[in-house]
Amino acid sequence: MSDALDVLKQRGFFKQCTDEPGLRAKLAEGPQKFYIGLDPTGPSLHIGHLVPIYASAHLQKAGHQPIILMGGGTARIGDPSGKTEMRQMISYEQIDKNIASQKPQIAKLIDFDSTNALLANNADWLAPLNYIDFLRDIGRHFSVNRMLTFEAYKQRLEKGLSFIEFNYQLLQSYDFLELFRRKNCILQIGGDDQWGNIVAGMELIRRVESAETYGLTFPLVTRSDGKKMGKTEKGALFLDPSLTSVYDFYQYWRNVPDADVERFFLTFTFLPVEECRNLGAAEGSDINKSKERLAYEVTALLHGEKEAVKARDGAKAAFSGGGDKTGIPSEKIGKTELEAGINILDLFSRTSLCASKSEARRLVLQGGARVNNVKIEDVEAFIDMTDAVDGELMLKAGKKRFFRIELTDRE
C-alpha cells in the first residue's frame, strides 16, 4: 500500500503534492478515501477527462477508496482555470442525464462493485445551500487578495471574469470540506490546473475542522506535436461509440506521435511499467507495432476486447487488405441504386468522408479519392455495379480514411 505514490510517480501521474512525506505516511496507514471531480457537462466523457480516472484507478488498485465526484452543482457554473469562455448553463435535468450516461464509462476503469468506490454528486449539498449561511460559514475564510494571486484568476482578469466564476474556488473548496466531513476524504487529486482549487480546499478544511488533508496533481497530458490531447479534427475523442466510432477511437491511438508512445502506454493502459518503457523505446517501424498495441490495449480497456479486435482487424483490412472489414465505418446501399450508377461526388458526400459535395469535389480534383483502390479523378464519374468488389465498395479519402459501402438486395 505504501507504494501507491510511487506507482503514480512512475507512471507520470505526479506533478506536485502537498506534504509528500505526510501523505506517504497517511497512505501507508491503510485504505484512505480520496476524490476527483468530474464535470457532467456533456453526455459522454472524452479522453481529456480520463487522466484523473486512470490515476484514481491506480490508487484504487493500491487499496485506496476513490470517490468520483460529479459536479452536478458546479456544472452550472464555469471554472475559470485556463478557460477563456464561460460555460453554457445547462439544466439539472440534463446534468442528471449526463451523469447517468457517464457512470458506466467511469466504471470501465473504476471498480464500483467492490463497494469501496463511490459516486457522489455535489448538487446534493450545493443545491440546498443558503446564500447567507454560505457567505457567513465559508465565504469568510476566503481572502480575495489571496485569490487574486492565483494564476488562474490573474489570466482571467485580463479577459474578464464573472463573479459566478470567481466563486468556483469556494464551491470546489466546499466540496472537499463536505467530502471530508461526510466520508473522511483526506485527499483530492486532479490535473495541475486544479492546484489552486485543491489547496484552497485544504486550507478551508484546516480552518473550519482543524484537520490536515492532502492534495496531489498530475501533469496535464499534452501531445508532443502540440495538438490538444484527445482532440481530433472533428472534435473531442468521446468514449460513447455513437459519438466517436470504435474504429476512429482505435485509429486515434494508432496514429499517435512516436514521442508520445511510452507516455501514453503509462498513462492510458495498465501494462507494467517495464513493458511500457520497452514498447515506447522501439524505433523505426517497430514503434509502429507498439502503436498497434497501444491502440488495441486502450480500445480493449474502454470498449471491450471484442470491439477492439474488430477495430484492429478492420484497420488491418483497410490498410493492408483482406481480413475482417466489419470494423470499418460503413453504410448500406441497395444494389438497385448502384445499378443505376451513382455520381462519385454524391457517393462520397453521403458518407462521413466528405461533409459536402464541394468537399468531395475537392477531394477528387486533388487526387485523393479512390474506390476499391482505383483513383477517380473525374468529378463526372459514375460508380456502378461493375466497380463493386465482393459485394462492396471500399471508399478511400486520402491515405488513411476509409469507408465501406455494403450492397444489399433490399433498398
Added chain:
RNA sequence: GGGGAGGUUCCCGAGUGGUCAAAGGGGGCAGACUGUAAAUCUGUUGCUUCGGCUUCGAAGGUUCAAAUCCUUCUCUCCCCA
C-alpha cells in the same frame, strides 16, 4: 447611469462604399516524402442543380452597389459614477 472601444468566414486577425466569398496566420483537408509517426515542401479550405445562392452580432434603412454609411436593438471589454 455617463464616456470610450469593439462583435468579421473553424480560431486569431486584416478589411471602413464597388476590384470582397472577404488579406495574413493558425487549424483542417489533399499531394510529395515516409513508418497509418514527426518535421518539411506544394496545393487547397462557405454552399451549389455550377445559373447562382447564403455569409461579416440582430433587425430595419440609404445607395445602381454595403462587412464597410445611417437608425434601433443586443452582447463583450475598458474608463468614470
